[in-house]
Amino acid sequence: MRILLVEDEKKVASFISKALAEAGYVVEEVHNGNDALRLALANAYDTIILDIMMPGRDGLSVLKLLRERHVATPVLVLTARGEVSERVEGLELGADDYMGKPFAMRELLARVAALNRRATPERNVILQVADLSVNLLTREVVRAGRSIRLAVREYALLEYLMRSPGRVHSRTSLCEHVWGYHFDTGTNVVDVYVQRLRKKIEEEGEERILHTVRGVGYSLKANSNP
Numbered sequence: 371m372r373i374l375l376v377e378d379e380k381k382v383a384s385f386i387s388k389a390l391a392e393a394g395y396v397v398e399e400v401h402n403g404n405d406a407l408r409l410a411l412a413n414a415y416d417t418i419i420l421d422i423m424m425p426g427r428d429g430l431s432v433l434k435l436l437r438e439r440h441v442a443t444p445v446l447v448l449t450a451r452g453e454v455s456e457r458v459e460g461l462e463l464g465a466d467d468y469m470g471k472p473f474a475m476r477e478l479l480a481r482v483a484a485l486n487r488r489a490t491p492e493r494n495v496i497l498q499v500a501d502l503s504v505n506l507l508t509r510e511v512v513r514a515g516r517s518i519r520l521a522v523r524e525y526a527l528l529e530y531l532m533r534s535p536g537r538v539h540s541r542t543s544l545c546e547h548v549w550g551y552h553f554d555t556g557t558n559v560v561d562v563y564v565q566r567l568r569k570k571i572e573e574e575g576e577e578r579i580l581h582t583v584r585g586v587g588y589s590l591k592a593n594s595n596p
Contacts (some may be wrong), residue, residue, distance in 0.1 A: 371486060371529075372547070375399045376406040376432070377448070378424040387421070389475045390482070394509075394522040396550040403427030410436055415443050417485050419478075422449040422460070430460060430567055437464035444485040446540075472493040497532040499581050500592035502571055504532055523548065524567050531580070531590035540587040564588055 373390055377383035378401045387397045398415075400406050403559065410418060410432070417488055418436075422429035433445055447460045450471040456466050467481050485541050497504040501512045509525060511518040526548050531539065534544075541560045549559070568580045581589045 372396045372398065372414070373482070374406065374409055374413075374415045374418045374443075375520055376401075376403070376419065376424070376429065379421075386475075389479065391550070392522065394481075394526050396526070396547060398550065403429065403432045404532045407432050407435055410441055410443065413438060413553060417482055418443050418445045419482070420445050420447050420465075422447060422456070430456075430463060433460065433463045433465060444488070446478075446481060446485060452457060485596075488499060497529070499535045499590055500577060501530055502532075504529055511571075513573075513576065516573075518570050520567070520570060524570070527563055527567055528571070531588065536589060536591040538583045538586050538589045544587065560588075565588070 371394075373395050375383060375386055375390070375397050377386065377399070380401060383399050383401065387399050387484070390397045391588050398409065398413075400409060401424075404427050406418075406420065407427065420429045426551060429449075433447070436443070436445070444466040445464065446467045446469065447465045448469050448471060449460075460468060466485055469478060469481065479493065495506050497506065497596075502511070504511050505524075511520055511525070511528065529549065530544070544560050548581060564580065564582075572580060573577055577590055579590055579591060583589055583590065
């Protein structure tokens with residue numbers, strides 16, 4: 371899942387980004403309201419973490435413009451100030467949750483997870499390709515009744531592939547969406563993780579569903595799919 375983190379204090383932003391990445395999220399980090407507004411209008415994110423106090427365009431004005439332009443992405447507001455009036459204003463403008471600074475990172479992660487659960491339509495909780503399923507709420511991966519344990523980045527790769535079964539994803543696309551950085555032609559990180567994932571989801575005798583498209587990238591689909 372992709373998160374837009376808007377925090378002008380770069381050390382704080384780096385700390386939050388690291389914790390989110392370790393939890394399996396892909397994080398895009400910006401440090402001012404103008405960049406936040408531009409990215410939120412141009413891209414699809416699962417959650418926006420938005421600091422209120424920033425130089426230039428502040429968080430509340432960003433939130434107001436996003437809701438006026440019908441961007442429904444869940445927004446978690448952060449602020450070092452504790453005035454009730456400010457919290458009320460943020461909620462009235464369309465914030466989905468609110469946290470005051472300082473905060474415990476475990477609580478932030480729990481609140482982000484809760485926002486994502488509430489934003490996930492019931493019918494889209496389970497992703498299914500052939501006899502492989504992923505529960506987006508519990509992150510449980512099962513194939514033919516067999517429970518599969520995946521590392522954080524392996525799960526993120528599988529989820530991304532399963533969200534568009536049959537589509538061929540380039541290494542560049544996978545790097546940007548799963549790892550959150552631009553593809554370096556000198557790295558084989560994508561190929562390494564694909565091989566790790568394939569060993570776990572394709573045991574002996576099971577149908578191959580993670581396909582290599584030579585010279586292009588990778589695709590997840592059942593052989594019976596077009």
